[in-house]
Amino acid sequence: MEFVSQVVIWTLIGAIGVLGAFLLFSTMTIYSPPKVMELSAISTPVNFENAVSTKFSVLTWNIGYAGLDASEDFFMDGGTMSMPPNKEVVEKNMKGIKSFLNAHQTDFISLQEVDENSARSYGINEISEISNMLKDRFGYYALNYKVNFVPVPLSHPMGNVKSGIALFTKYKPLKVERWSFPGDYSWPVSLFQLKRCFIASWYNVENSNKKLVYVNLHLSAFDKGGTLRKTQLDYLKRFMLLEYEKGNYVIVGGDWNNMMPGITLHHFKFTTPLKYLDIYMNFPKDWTPKGWKWAYDPSTPSLRSDEKPYVKGENFTTIIDGFLVSPNVNILSVKAFDLGFKNSDHNPVEMEIELGK
Template sequence: MKKILRGVLVLCVLAFIAFVVFYFWASSPTQSQEDYAQMITYDYKPVITHDSIYSIVTYNIGYLSGMTNNRPVDRTKAFLESNMNLVLDQFELSDPDIIVFQEIDYDATRSYSVNQQDEIAKLGYPYAAKAINWDKHYVPFPYWPLKTNFGKVISGQSVLSKYPLSDHERIVLSRVGDNPFYRDAFYLDRLAQVVTVNLDGREVKVINVHLEAFDKPTRAVHTDAVLKLYRQYAKDYPTILIGDFNSDPEFETPTINKILSQTDIGNAAYTLDNHANTFDTADPFKRIDFIFYSKNTIDYVDGRVINSFAQASDHLPVEMRFRLK
């Protein structure tokens, strides 16, 4: 009997050690910190078809998982390739000058290790800024069944442009304070990605954000931080604050109202009577993706939520066309 108990105890100790080793390996990064913010130049020639009107799109691409995002389902490679082809076709039609992404995968098991930024850049976007915000050897989510775990994840936020980019910054926003340690170890960084776009000799600041989704107090802190960042740049540059703010104006005490209430900040494809919802794509019921701009330096031409991207992601993209004053 003692031998059996000793054997069980040894097995329990070994299992615990294996779990601890797995935990620290799985939650550790695969990349060096120096690689988390990169400027990339591709050998593609941009086709610029406008005169003085520029266009910019924000798209939480949800790693092309459509309405299966964060759900415990198998995603075939063919499913993701079909969504990629839809996105490529739609961007070829809309032909924006600048595309801003959130939740774009660079090398992740869940998306079959396809570098989605590289693939979309082939449409004729020679300039890219890449900011990694999720880098783990193995993400054990969704929790069950195990075969639906994300596994290795290298993902983040990107800016693709037909115009030269410079002065790239990756600004990490505050973490959720009351996350348990085991959740926080696998949680992504929330970022403000700042880059300068040279539009025919004029420098424009683009601030690409992906704010906290699940904890409202943290999202409020993030909103204050990015609004302060916007103010810092808007004093000297035409400035666009853009991305997934994870707040709908219809929420109870919505954090997005901190920005919507600023009378000198414009808002593309949005009115009080028509929020033009962007989430989810099966039946859009929330507006959480926005393009804000400095009214004193940017002349708003028009904007829209682009419904033709269908369910390639769980978000719809937002487009703004504009002139510089």
């Protein structure tokens, strides 16, 4: 009996030591990007336009690392899975994603959750595949998730992750920067979470002294009570108002991880138990600056819940993807594409705009 007790004690000591070493290593190697970092192009076209025309189109899509198609669930949303069952699923989803992007080559394309080298997408270099397809565009990529090993869920850990957000455009930018959002989770959770950011890009405009500022963002998702999201939104607001006050045109688009203003929890019918819905936040009241305009499609959901594989009318769906434009930008049209969440747990959203005087 005494021998068994000693084995248990030494096993516990060993486990604690391994855990301590793992946390120390994760702390020492944590991804810590600067507040602002200039981005270099990952692709440069032979032919391009030096200035943005007064009318153009934009598209945003969270592609869910090609691993969250309609057949998948996700452990952070109440499901059990941390990755697709095999590489073939990711390859199938990438084929569908690239097919859609090839058919909808808007002037600006903003993407979120694009993996570069992650266990959850079986090492497929998604950003390389997409940039090779969109080789007639300037391409930019900003990491927001770089972790050597994500240890949850314990039964089948997610493993290494290297992922980010991407921007593709046919216009030559004056500069492109990665801006880190402030705020983070407490230690040790922060070791395994995303380092949220947005891509800001500046362009000349035809027959104008003004500049166009185009932003691609991806806000936090699982912060309890939306505390981090509120901090990020306030930071973003200061940035975009400053650019507008300079006289620039400003377009901000992406995955806001807040239900768009005017969208309620019951905007679309669902049977998902309410216990899975506390991560979905209403947009903060009175946050939208005066005169700024939202662009989203109220008739089509841009996101589905991942507590189980998708079944239309059962899974919770809502709208968290879209655009916000400054008062000097006119919205001509906006459309979300109902793809049935075939290749991602988000649907793409497209907007056409015209720059004002």
